[in-house]
Amino acid sequence: MPLFRRRSGGEGAQDRAGRRGFGFGRRGAGSPAATGSAEPRLDPTYGDESARLALRQAAAGDWAALRPTLAAADGAELSFLVGAMSDVPRVEQWTSRALADTPDDTLLLLLSGARHVVWGWEARTAARAKDVTEEGWKVFHQRLDVAEEQLLEAAEREPSWHAPWNFLQMSALGASLGPDVAACRFEAAVRRAPGNAGSHRIRLQQLSAKWGGSHEEMHEFARSAMLAAPEGSPLGELVALAHLEQWLALPDGEDRAYLTSPAVVAGLQEAAFRSVLHPDFVPVRGWQASFNAFAMAFSLADQPKTARLLFDALDGCVTEAPWHYLSRDPVKAFRAHRDRCTSYWR
Numbered sequence: 001m002p003l004f005r006r007r008s009g010g011e012g013a014q015d016r017a018g019r020r021g022f023g024f025g026r027r028g029a030g031s032p033a034a035t036g037s038a039e040p041r042l043d044p045t046y047g048d049e050s051a052r053l054a055l056r057q058a059a060a061g062d063w064a065a066l067r068p069t070l071a072a073a074d075g076a077e078l079s080f081l082v083g084a085m086s087d088v089p090r091v092e093q094w095t096s097r098a099l100a101d102t103p104d105d106t107l108l109l110l111l112s113g114a115r116h117v118v119w120g121w122e123a124r125t126a127a128r129a130k131d132v133t134e135e136g137w138k139v140f141h142q143r144l145d146v147a148e149e150q151l152l153e154a155a156e157r158e159p160s161w162h163a164p165w166n167f168l169q170m171s172a173l174g175a176s177l178g179p180d181v182a183a184c185r186f187e188a189a190v191r192r193a194p195g196n197a198g199s200h201r202i203r204l205q206q207l208s209a210k211w212g213g214s215h216e217e218m219h220e221f222a223r224s225a226m227l228a229a230p231e232g233s234p235l236g237e238l239v240a241l242a243h244l245e246q247w248l249a250l251p252d253g254e255d256r257a258y259l260t261s262p263a264v265v266a267g268l269q270e271a272a273f274r275s276v277l278h279p280d281f282v283p284v285r286g287w288q289a290s291f292n293a294f295a296m297a298f299s300l301a302d303q304p305k306t307a308r309l310l311f312d313a314l315d316g317c318v319t320e321a322p323w324h325y326l327s328r329d330p331v332k333a334f335r336a337h338r339d340r341c342t343s344y345w346r
Contacts, residue, residue, distance in 0.1 A: 040334045041318060045084065058085040076193055076285065082163050086117065110161070124136055144175050148175070160192060162193040166189050168185050182206045186206070195235065197290065208245050209245075218246075222241070226238060234276060236290075237293045240271060240272075244296065247259050259300050265303060268297055268303070272294050292310075292323065294310050298310065307341045308342060318331050
């Protein structure tokens with residue numbers, strides 16, 4: 001889902017980072033490792049070969065090969081896989097044809113609905129609302145209408161699934177369905193997956209000033225969600241994302257002063273050490289998104305020591321958000337900030 005891009009541009013970081021270690025919990029396959037020297041790359045599968053195969057199958061339109069993978073996925077894994085596939089170009093073409101033949105296939109309906117949400121945002125583009133063309137708005141809403149119908153049907157058929165509600169949150173945001181619908185869909189999503197970071201990120205956007213909310217609502221939600229979650233939960237990243245959203249809204253000069261202010265730096269430190277840098281943090285699928293959010297926030301806040309902890313753990317794994325706020329090339333932005341933070345402590 002495109003967001004407005006912004007190009008821009010570090011410490012007295014707490015020594016407790018060194019005393020407590022990385023706090024990454026029990027390391028396993030795909031867990032953070034303090035290396036940080038790999039060439040930065042965007043990888044929606046986070047290095048998972050089975051997920052890469054699934055994306056290749058989605059690109060090829062091989063539903064017969066792909067369906068067993070989705071059928072075997074649990075709630076969070078299904079949401080992740082469908083989300084990754086929804087970004088694959090032309091998925092809407094073969095899913096529409098396949099649905100004509102097998103309209104009762106709920107997995108196929110879910111994938112088609114999710115793709116129509118992302119496909120709709122592609123038509124809208126990342127431009128500010130006032131710069132979107134009339135045709136762009138028309139196509140955007142046409143595609144979202146299809147997504148709404150398909151996702152609501154999928155949710156009705158499979159009441160326990162989280163994935164339809166996750167994408168219905170995104171659809172509600174784009175279609176401006178109002179705060180009541182947005183809140184209802186978020187509540188439906190978190191009932192099925194209480195700690196899901198993706199649904200919380202969408203809710204944060206819904207409450208942001210640029211989508212009709214306010215900075216106050218956004219910060220309150222971020223902090224409340226962090227404190228309600230157990231220590232070691234990735235939801236602390238919401239605090240970092242909220243500060244980045246407010247930074248994004250400020251004019252040049254004021255934005256840097258905001259992020260480097262003692263209160264904001266203290267809030268970032270509290271959130272990081274309560275979540276991704278806490279000893280109880282256990283990496284799950286997509287942990288890299290939380291680390292990228294904190295790495296960017298600490299780097300912009302002139303906290304290179306803490307930022308380097310996160311960059312080292314990421315070992316070059318870049319997520320598009322939130323680096324797209326800095327550049328149309330997230331990898332370039334990531335590399336520049338990582339190298340600056342690394343060289344500072346050589």
